[in-house]
Amino acid sequence: MQCPFCEKLEIKARCIIKNDFAFAFPTNIPIVPGHVLIAPLRCVSSFDDMTEEEVKAVFDLRGKLKNALIKTFGAEGFNCAYNDGEVAGQSVPHFHFHMLPRKKGDSGITEYEPRKFLYRTGSRAESPEEELLEVLELIRNNLT
């Protein structure tokens, strides 16, 4: 089984923050600037495969990133979600929690359709790696 989160060096290099059981990084196909993914360090595919410690670790990072995304991107609200299972649009077999900073008038998606919302690899451009590294640096500078 191939897992980009475990195998791609770019993703490890893109880590914004990490704790004992989880890590976070900007996605290469953001819906809005600052769209980050939070994943357990261990390669498990479903939310329910995570231990309580891993779930807690993922949500701890969510809390830390929330404040950083407010400071960095002026977020006024968030979309937080995950796709569980291939039919639900899960494209990488390693659990990941999407976190999107949103603000009034942002240039992200305009219609909310959950099946397309987090899984539209064909219809969103990939961001260049340098840009993602800038995004991670910006967010990291605002972590407290």
Ligand SMILES: [Zn+2]
């Ligand atoms: Zn993995």
